[in-house]
Amino acid sequence: MLFKFTSADLENTSIIDCSTGEVAYHVSTPGPCIRERSRSTTSIRSFATYNSSSREKFDISEPKVTSLIDSDGLAAAEIFWENKLASVIRIGEETLAGTRDLFDSSCVRVMDDETHIPTRMEYVWRTTQEELQLLDDDSEVIGTYYPDCGADDLSPAYIPGSGNDYFDLDMDRISEDEVPELFNEPVTKKGGVYILDGGLGTTLEDVFKKDISHPLWSAKPVDTEPDVIIEAHLAFLKAGADIILTSTYQCAYGTFDQAGYSREDAVRIMRKAIQLAAEARTRFLAEANQSARNIRIVLSLGPFGATLTPTQEFDGFYPTPYGPHAYDAATSKEEQANAFISKDDELRAIEALTEFHAERLRVFTDDEETWDLIDGVAFETIPLTREIQAVRRALGSLKRESKSNIDKPWWISTLYPDGLFPEKRLAGGHVEVPDVLNAMLEGAELHPDGVGINCTSMAHLGPVLEATTEYVKNRADLAGKLSLVLCPNGSDVWNPETATWEGVAEGEAKANLWASKLDEEVQAVRIGTVWPEIIAGGCCRTGPTEIAALAEKVAHAT
Incomplete structure (x- = not known):
């Protein structure tokens, strides 16, 4: 199944099912909400989001939240951000301790030409300079992320930066219940x-x-x-x-x-x-x-x-x-x-x-x-x-x-x-x-x-x-x-x-x-x-x- 992202901003986009032309999910991140950083030892202290003049402008009790809304208007997943780090992730009724639960960072393999990032679902993201692919436990490709394409045929945009991103998933080998989590991963995986x-x-x-x-x-x-x-x-x-x-x-x-x-x-x-x-x-x-x-x-x-x-x-x-x-x-x-x-x-x-x-x-x-x-x-x-x-x-x-x-x-x-x-x-x-x-x-x-x-x-x-x-x-x-x-x-x-x-x-x-x-x-x-x-x-x-x-x-x- 081919999905189209209507915006290059993965935190604020609609995800279209290309077979029907209908919206499968909305991704929404209200903001900005800049907070004074937590003193917790488990949080990062971000240079890019710290501002000495920002502490009185925003309520520190309101975190930035990215929501994945399904076609019925229900929240299929939510990401709670601590600066640029996904500190809490909710998928359905399950709550995860951020990217640490979503990915297995201890098993990341960094090689000369590619990096393999395991997920908790036993899938692996394979990243290179040219592409981002999802592999199953047999190292077979079950999903491919195509950036900046000009059309559904996945041809490159004629003018760089003017196209849309697409995600092609083999739904015969992926459960529908796993799809919201797979859409969360590209959002949380790229650091600012x-x-x-x-x-x-x-x-x-x-x-x-x-x-x-x-x-x-x-x-x-x-x-x-x-x-x-x-x-x-x-x-x-x-x-x-x-x-x-x-x-x-x-x-x-x-x-x-x-x-x-x-x-x-x-x-x-x-x-x-x-x-x-x-x-x-x-x-x-x-x-x-x-x-x-x-x-x-x-x-x-x-x-x-x-x-x-x-x-x-x-x-x-x-x-x-x-x-x-x-x-x-x-x-x-x-x-x-x-x-x-x-x-x-x-x-x-x-x-x-x-x-x-x-x-x-x-x-x-x-x-x-x-x-x-x-x-x-x-x-x-x-x-x-x-x-x-x-x-x-x-x-x-x-x-x-x-x-x-x-x-x-x-x-x-x-x-x-x-x-x-x-x-x-x-x-x-x-x-x-x-x-x-x-x-x-x-x-x-x-x-x-x-x-x-x-x-x-x-x-x-x-x-x-x-x-x-x-x-x-x-x-x-x-x-x-x-x-x-x-x-x-x-x-x-x-x-x-x-x-x-x-x-x-x-x-x-x-x-x-x-x-x-x-x-x-x-x-x-x-x-x-x-x-x-x-x-x-x-x-x-x-x-x-x-x-x-x-x-x-x-x-x-x-």
């Missing part, structure tokens, strides 16, 4: 994808032609040319970004001191950066047809290594007490260590890094007006597991000492230059992805609501993403609860010793190629129960052109 902005610093250099070779980097114009910061944010928003990062990546008391600013000026400028992002959001939403957009502002904070000269995100050579020794230009990097021999020295380094991150965070949390403008926090480009632990401790200590609610969603993103995490092992080699994720997610300290990969070349993104997904998939306590953040670099390579970009290429062709490759990675992991929310954007050498290309690719895939 949201567009993050690109590299703000390199955009200021490349697009706005600003010289930011300065200790403050992208924060330099905040004080001297604030309109440029606003225009840069606006350029990303107009390109399709749902989330923008503040121009604070390299901000810390130490960098302001290097630049000749007082601590009072440092506080003023750091808080001003948040106000400029908010002003850009206000201006963008005031434009025609943009009032319905949910734009989020995320505080960008780089590692301690970003405050050093030369910067040490790629190598993690930190001076004492933050590391065993500072970078030595006279010694080859291969001969230098960034890990401690002494456990006591490592603990002292964690304490020093904890204070560094806590001191900087207080600049924002101590001012209620500034903190209220921020929808989330991103700790970016962290090169060492001890610094990951320090970030977690810093947030935990601030939360314990604060008299007000400073709780917001946050992520940690790490980098893999040449495909390797910067931290070295004393016995040789580099710390691997599972160890990095253990540093983020194991132990009693707060763990992030999202994990990310940034400042990594597209050539190395795939293997790191595969290892990250595999780790989370195998953790029943984490799968379906963490956001994934992907921010790879553009095509060019940064040389920290010469402070130049090498292999520079320009043009829309470069942007489209970059966006296509990132979209492939996103689509490969978005179907399933591992990542309920994916945030995709760019890092160095990705500007509004790249983000516009990515937004178009993701929208078409969706």
